[in-house]
Amino acid sequence: MELRYERGKMEIKGKVVSQLDEFVLEFTDILEKLTDYVIVGGYVAILLGRSRGTEDIDTIVRDMKAEEFSSLYRKLCDNGYYFLNPGGEDKLYRMLKDGLRIRAAREGTVIPNIKLKFVRNHLDLYAIENRVKVVFGGRHVFISPIELQIPYKLYLGSEKDVEDALYLWEIFKDKIDPGIMAGFMRALGVRGDQYGIR
Amino acid sequence: MLGVISMGSDRMKERLDFIRYYAEWVKSAPNEVWSKQQADLINSFMASARNFMLSPEEYLKMTSYREERIRSMEEDLRRRLRKYDAHELEGRGLSNGKA
Numbered sequence: 001m002e003l004r005y006e007r008g009k010m011e012i013k014g015k016v017v018s019q020l021d022e023f024v025l026e027f028t029d030i031l032e033k034l035t036d037y038v039i040v041g042g043y044v045a046i047l048l049g050r051s052r053g054t055e056d057i058d059t060i061v062r063d064m065k066a067e068e069f070s071s072l073y074r075k076l077c078d079n080g081y082y083f084l085n086p087g088g089e090d091k092l093y094r095m096l097k098d099g100l101r102i103r104a105a106r107e108g109t110v111i112p113n114i115k116l117k118f119v120r121n122h123l124d125l126y127a128i129e130n131r132v133k134v135v136f137g138g139r140h141v142f143i144s145p146i147e148l149q150i151p152y153k154l155y156l157g158s159e160k161d162v163e164d165a166l167y168l169w170e171i172f173k174d175k176i177d178p179g180i181m182a183g184f185m186r187a188l189g190v191r192g193d194q195y196g197i198r
Numbered sequence: 199m200l201g202v203i204s205m206g207s208d209r210m211k212e213r214l215d216f217i218r219y220y221a222e223w224v225k226s227a228p229n230e231v232w233s234k235q236q237a238d239l240i241n242s243f244m245a246s247a248r249n250f251m252l253s254p255e256e257y258l259k260m261t262s263y264r265e266e267r268i269r270s271m272e273e274d275l276r277r278r279l280r281k282y283d284a285h286e287l288e289g290r291g292l293s294n295g296k297a
Contacts (some may be wrong), residue, residue: 001232015229019240103258121276167220172281188278189278
């Protein structure tokens with residue numbers, strides 16, 4: 001992997017864009033015109049080379065006013081998306097304000113889908129304020145900082161999450177800030193020693 | 199402690215060994231090569247997804263357990279981070295702004 005990585009930006013030249021990448025790029029192209037977002041979760045590892053599929057793309061957006069969400073809702077519907085959750089835009093907005101996730105997909109499909117949630121805690125806020133722009137194929141998406149992504153995956157703790165954490169560690173262990181990652185490890189109460197993540 | 203799964207099983211050890219091996223290969227391969235192989239695999243998943251049989255309602259029902267688990271972990275996290283706000287997160291720039 002030839003990867004240019006400096007604080008806040010990565011570039012993956014020559015990456016072949018998958019249909020999943022295309023799905024994410026098309027959605028986030030709409031999203032970023034209306035709000036800041038950051039992708040967290042499994043797609044981060046996939047974007048950076050892990051060979052697995054995913055049903056959903058976990059995405060955090062800044063808290064929005066009702067009228068801002070209304071604009072997003074209408075823009076998405078106008079561009080061929082729908083929300084899997086029942087109810088109109090008012091109910092969806094209320095779900096987001098209550099800390100729930102809502103899912104959007106292309107009309108006529110269920111997976112893949114984008115899971116959206118509002119910023120709920122300091123780590124969400126850190127992820128969005130320190131997001132990393134990943135450029136490939138002349139386009140870009142924003143992902144969570146790797147120093148946070150690895151501890152958070154360990155915190156979630158399923159086999160799939162631990163595998164993602166280990167994969168990211170193996171790819172980025174020489175590139176990330178160990179002090180920042182150690183701080184998140186402590187804050188989340190996780191350790192990676194037994195997987196070789198230090 | 200949350201976030202630790204058993205390493206006792208041979209299966210899990212094999213999985214993690216494979217992840218290490220695969221990551222080494224990705225690091226050594228040109229972007230065009232690893233990403234082409236990955237795209238072929240993912241595109242086949244996407245083709246299968248087009249034949250997904252569940253309705254949105256059924257899918258949401260199927261995923262509700264996982265959602266509930268994540269939500270419960272997030273509540274735990276909010277409590278955990280509250281404890282850290284004063285001494286741990288402040289100096290690291292993690293508590294700037296409102297969450």
